[in-house]
Amino acid sequence: MALVSISNLGKYFPENKIFEDLSFSISENEKIGLIGKNGSGKTTLFKIIAGKIEPSKGKVHKAKNISIGYLSQKFNLKESGTVHDELIKMFTHLNEVYEKIQKVSLELKRDNTKKAELQNLMDKYERLGGYRYETKIKQVMGGLNILQFKDRKIRTLSGGEKVRVALAKVLVQEPDLILLDEPTNHLDLKSINWLGEFIKKTKSAVFLISHNRYLLKNSITKIAEIVNKDIKIYRGNYDFYKKKKQNDLEYRKKRYKKQKKKVEKLKAYIRKYKAGNRATMAKSREKMLEKISLIDKPGKFEYNVELNFNNFEDSGNDILKINSLDVENLFSIKELNVFKNDKIGIIGKNGCGKTTLLNTIIDGNKNISYGKNLKISYFRQNLDFFDEDIHMVDYLNEKYFLDEDEAREYLGYFDFSQDEAFKIIRNLSGGERARFKLLDMILESPNLIIMDEPTNHLDINFLEVLEEGLKKFKGTLIVVSHDLFFLKNVINKLWFMNNKKIKEIKYDVEKFLDNFSYTSTSKKTMTNNSSKKDYKKQKKQRNRRKQMKRRLKVYENKIENIEKSIKELENKMQNNHSPNKLEELYLEKEKKHKKLLDMMEKWEYIKEKLD
Structure with missing residues (x-):
């Protein structure tokens, strides 16, 4: 329906x-x-x-x-x-509904005819999810x-x-x-x-x-x-x-080329014979030409842009050396190195310190050594600009000394039309700000690009343009992203932030991302470099997981038994006509329901730990 x-x-x-x-x-x-x-x-x-x-x-x-x-x-x-x-x-x-149930339950003591009303209310409460909504919220x-x-x-x-x-x-x-x-x-x-x-x-x-x-x-x-x-x-x-769109594009290209060839042939005939003894036939072909419904050129509505980040002065081979860095009780780093041409992706839970790490690199720290001839450009989540209250043409003029024609040419390349070039920066949409920030970065000519969630405001078409530009970038990249497709297409190294530490994945990065279970303590994420881990520690973790799985099974059985008990009580209530007995059964059912919620909470706690 x-x-x-x-x-x-x-x-x-x-x-x-x-x-x-x-x-x-x-x-x-x-x-x-x-x-x-x-x-x-x-x-x-x-x-x-x-x-x-x-x-x-x-x-x-x-x-x-x-x-x-x-x-x-x-x-x-x-x-x-x-x-x-x-x-x-x-x-x-x-x-x-619950308040009505309470009210009718009290009235039932004095009026036995309220039984049907109470049952209807209880059925409605259950049908609407009254016994499950707290669990659903959790x-x-x-x-x-x-x-x-x-x-x-x-x-x-x-x-x-x-x-x-x-x-x-x-x-x-x-x-x-x-x-x-x-x-x-x-x-x-x-x-x-x-x-x-x-x-x-x-x-x-x-x-x-x-x-x-x-x-x-x-x-x-x-x-x-x-x-x-x-x-x-x-x-x-x-x-x-993607597959269907590509097939459609190939088909439209063929149709476009075939029609273009036909149109050009008609125009050539008309030009050749318009004034000669075949003028009548040329006139006929002019009418044929007028009736042709022209096919749009394939790709007309896609972005016609290629991001070139490679107009930069070369850096040295050593980009960053991080040693004994502790930041705001969020994470600690014993040693991490960034070398020229590294393209590093950073992943981890919200709040683990990914943005803080990027800001620490940008702001400088005594525990971070910076390579020679570094030119850094930073794509922040908030997409900030030095002046929000001027239009884009003036911004490019003030920062890069571009005249109006040059600025508009660049902006047109980034899909800003003639009128849009004079939009005030503060009034740009999220997607427009992201595109303008990428233009800003290209003009800065960095050899080290740092990006914090660059995919957030881009549509898929421009996202693929960005991926292609970063793949061709011959400098160094450090990027925080939650987009696995983006990371797999761009990076060659991974920093996994977990439990206040950073684990570096240098090899089989795509395989790691494919197998990544999105959880902080996944067994799969612990296999990389497992030979370096202490055997006793691994054994203790395995035993702990086994114990938790057994507890999980116990809670599942208890939940199943409580749910059966609640169902039995509901059946008894349907077949009982005594107000006092009904109230007794109702109170017992409420106790069972509270116990069910308690068991569900314990089950969820263990399940989350296992995940």
């Missing part, structure tokens, strides 16, 4: 036509990835589906009583509340790595932490349709993996805007691409989309 049907949808702003005549549908349990260039209207489409804005034309038909959860790039959280408060608010309807908080600060006030959280709370609010509801707009931007690898599994397993339909190719490959079954103000559907995951 279609949850949402869209027909001939269009959205226009005074200065821009975003898209027109979009037609497609979203069915129950479908998992769809929405892609397209920055500015193509992906977020606008989500806002229309969510009912936040109205379309300029066309219709959006939604199934009756449909529930929609929407994670936008702007979210609304109550600053004075706690993280747990925000999530509990999603279940106020259950509290209302599972989602654990998956998104926010369980440890569930009692903190929203106002004390960082921007990234607030994004994760907003995402959790959407996921705990499991509505009929979930709209997620770039949900991975502030997630670490473990949380991205968890989100991917959630998307695959949830009964909700999911419509996802993302540049994360891991999710689009492993969790999505259909790709929708907005291109040239229209939408095209590919009935497969990202790999299928």
Whole structure:
């Protein structure tokens, strides 16, 4: 059944036509990835589906009583509340049902006719997930790595932490349709993996805007691409989309070349015979030419840019030497070296100190030795510029002494049109700021590039352009990223930050990333260089894991037995007519339910430790 049907949808702003005549549908349990260039209207489409804005034309038909959860790039959280408060608010309807159950239970002592009403309320409470919502909240908080600060006030959280709370609010509801707009931007690898599994397993339909190719490959079954103000559907995951798109491109190239040859032949005939004795036939061919519907040149709507970072003065062979570095109780480094042409990726949990490490390198430290003739350029997460209140042309003039024509030529190369070249930097979108920052870096001519989450605001097409530019870069690169596809395409060495230490992976980096389980203590991640580890320590860890697995099994059996007991109590309540006995059974069921939650919490704790 279609949850949402869209027909001939269009959205226009005074200065821009975003898209027109979009037609497609979203069915129950479908998992769809929405892609397209920055500015193509992906977020606008989500806002229309969510009912936040109205379309300029066309219709959006939604199934009756449909529930929609929407994670936008702007979210609304109550600053004075706690993280747990925000999530509990999603279940106020259950509290209302529970209060009615309590009220009717008391009335049942005086009025035996209330039994049916009580049973209906209890059935409704169970059907709505009343006995599971606390467990669901803990599972989602654990998956998104926010369980440890569930009692903190929203106002004390960082921007990234607030994004994760907003995402959790959407996921705990499991509505009929979930709209997620770039949900991975502030997630670490473990949380991205968890989100991917959630998307695959949830009964909700999911419509996802993302540049994360891991999710689009492993969790999505259909790709929708907005291109040239229209939408095209590919009935497969990202790999299928790439293959189909390449085949389509080859087919369109052949058609374009064939038509171009035909047009040129007609024009040549017309030029040759227009004034001669074959003028009538030339006129006929002019009419034929007018009737031909010209095919757009393939690739017209892709980025026509190649990032060249290689206009730099060479550095020495030794880039950085880090010795005995302890930083803010986050991590310690005994010894790490960076050499010329190293392309190092840094991964680790949120909060482990990845950005702090980059900032320490940039700011300087007595425990870091810097090589000769280094020219460093830093791509920060916040994409800062020395002046936010001037337009891009003036920025390039002030920093690099480019005249207007030169600046506009560079900006055009980075997909900024003539009018867009005069946009104030403060008013640029995330994707525009990222593209402008990359232009800024290229003009700086660094031989050491340091990047902190460079993929966050780029669409997939430009992300692939960046990958190609960094692969061809002949200098040195240090990059923090949660995007495995990006890392595998770019780096040749890996720093894995875990348990306040940094493990260097020099060989089989791609294999390590392929096998990486996204968890902090995965058995797979411990195999690299395992021969150097102490045998007794390994044996102790294995024994501890065995003990934890046995405990996990015990908790699973207890949970299963408690759930059976609750079911038996519910059956007894259905067949009992005594108010006193009903109240007794109800109270016993509540005790069992609390015990179930306690067991679930213990099970989750052990499971997280094992992971």
